[in-house]
Amino acid sequence: MTQPTARLPLLAALAIATALAACSKQEDDRTAGQRLDGAIAEAKQTAEETRRDAQQAMNTAENSAARAADKTAQATGDVAITAKVNAALVADDKLKATQINVDTKEGHVTLTGQAPDAQSRERATTLASAVDGVKHVNNQLVVAPKNG
Structure with a gap:
């Protein structure tokens, strides 16, 4: 099974690409560097949310396994x-x-x-x-x- 943290760089790159694509479609007075900084910030936020979601899913799975073990x-x-x-x-x-x-x-x-x-x-x-x-x-x- 792939570790949730192993997917974070891929998710960050996808978030950056998505943010850059969105930036190019909008009228924006920001420089390319500012847009990149914004995209990086969004990617970091997305990565952190993904990490939290993965941790919550792991905790839920661990709790379910513990309850099943107790019943057994x-x-x-x-x-x-x-x-x-x-x-x-x-x-x-x-x-x-x-x-x-x-x-x-x-x-x-x-x-x-x-x-x-x-x-x-x-x-x-x-x-x-x-x-x-x-x-x-x-x-x-x-x-x-x-x-x-």
Whole structure:
């Protein structure tokens, strides 16, 4: 990619040529040197505006890239949290045989499905809360009805 500053001499030359052409079309009492000085001043101003525009565009691009990286990192973190909570639930003797769905968004974990009993339901909250990166646990587990 061409650096914005590499285009400045070309833009300055174009601005000078444009200014000189405009000067030759108008009735002007200025000398050629004065017209050239004016054209150079305009070219410098144009170059400075171009530099500022290029800097602003680069800043905007950097900010967009940073926001995208933050979103990617957050999504990656949520996937890792979900995996760790699932692993903790599977490692628990009473919860490993249950179907508990774990959803994570920005560190907030939601548990859905069935727990075998009230103690296991609360244990699921405790296990999920203990995972690094979990900010909050929304336990929507329902206690399975007793058969028999």
